[in-house]
Amino acid sequence: MEDRILEIMREVFDDATVDTSCSQSNCEKWDSLHHLTLISDLEDEFDVEFEPEEIAQMRDFNAVRDVICSKS
Secondary structure, rough: HHHHHHHHHHHHHHOOOOOOEEEEEOOOOOOOHHHHHHHHHHHHHOOOOOOHHHHHHEHHHHHHHHHHHHHH
């Protein structure tokens, strides 16, 4: 699952260097528009729907992974 999350993040942010340390604070392409694209792509890939509170929490790779794991 982590590899797929990273693949999606790399695609959304158009950055092959994205790794598990990626966050809104260190990825300049992680703006509000890209955040919504990331959420949409993750929902499609993992067949889940995120609540607004969860979307707000998803500010780095670890938080994204944790929220997706909580849906399983």
